[in-house]
Amino acid sequence: MTQAVEPHDLADVVELSIPGKAEWVAVARLAISAVASRLKFSIEDIEDVRLAVAEACTDAIQRASGDAQIDISCRSDERALHVRIRRQGTMIKNESPESEDSVGNLGIFLVRALMDEVEYSVHPERGTDLAMVKYVEV
Amino acid sequence: MDIKINVREAPGDAYVVELSGEIDVYTSPKVKEAIGELIDRGVYYLVINLEKVRYIDSTGLGVLIGGLKRVREYGGAVNLVCNNPQIKKIFDITGLVKIFGIFESEDAALKASV
Numbered sequence: 001m002t003q004a005v006e007p008h009d010l011a012d013v014v015e016l017s018i019p020g021k022a023e024w025v026a027v028a029r030l031a032i033s034a035v036a037s038r039l040k041f042s043i044e045d046i047e048d049v050r051l052a053v054a055e056a057c058t059d060a061i062q063r064a065s066g067d068a069q070i071d072i073s074c075r076s077d078e079r080a081l082h083v084r085i086r087r088q089g090t091m092i093k094n095e096s097p098e099s100e101d102s103v104g105n106l107g108i109f110l111v112r113a114l115m116d117e118v119e120y121s122v123h124p125e126r127g128t129d130l131a132m133v134k135y136v137e138v
Numbered sequence: 139m140d141i142k143i144n145v146r147e148a149p150g151d152a153y154v155v156e157l158s159g160e161i162d163v164y165t166s167p168k169v170k171e172a173i174g175e176l177i178d179r180g181v182y183y184l185v186i187n188l189e190k191v192r193y194i195d196s197t198g199l200g201v202l203i204g205g206l207k208r209v210r211e212y213g214g215a216v217n218l219v220c221n222n223p224q225i226k227k228i229f230d231i232t233g234l235v236k237i238f239g240i241f242e243s244e245d246a247a248l249k250a251s252v
Contacts (some may be wrong), residue, residue, distance in 0.1 A: 004229040014143075022163040022164040023164045025162055025163055025164060026160070026162065026164065029162075029193075044227075049226045051193075051228070053197055054162060054163075055195060055196055058162070058163040058195060058196065058197060061163060062163070064204060106200065106232060107195070107196035107197075109193075109196075109232065110196055110228070110231065110232065113231045114231075115252070120187060
């Protein structure tokens, strides 16, 4: 994790764990929309964050086997929203996460396009870990 | 959260698939099934109406791309109806505006299909 995506020391923290199942992604979307609404984001930015979080959860569900929870951690201050989405488990796909020319990686492509900073890793045994930041425009 | 799918025949050889709700990793398999059933029946001109869709993610886009690939094998087409700026933005970002015909109205999409 680089310094760029480390949250501010005085940030407020919201944490949520959802089952690693498709039907729960909508709950993550609702929750992140509520968190993002507390910052001075435009409606468009809130929509961007909502889609990025949903894509990260979807990626975690599609890549990891088993029934592990998805852990979502949000840290916010007046300048930015930092979100980290992790899911432990053994990977069921062996694709390179940086290869974005397939439909299968369209989700991570969207995350990179919608958020200001993104760090993404997939480990064969440890699962997925995606940290991202959206800055409030001043 | 759910997706409603209304399939209806249109003039010519086209069918309209009208979707309402949210298309995500949970609901997109239902959309895929509906589109797949039409193609299996020999329908290769589809208008997919997204006017009542509030949200679509990459799995939804994947279903639309998959349908387009299949109908193109038979010389067909998939045209979309979309007015929602946030959804249009996703098609812009992903470059899919160059692959799909995207129209403001169902009539325009149908005219382009035949």
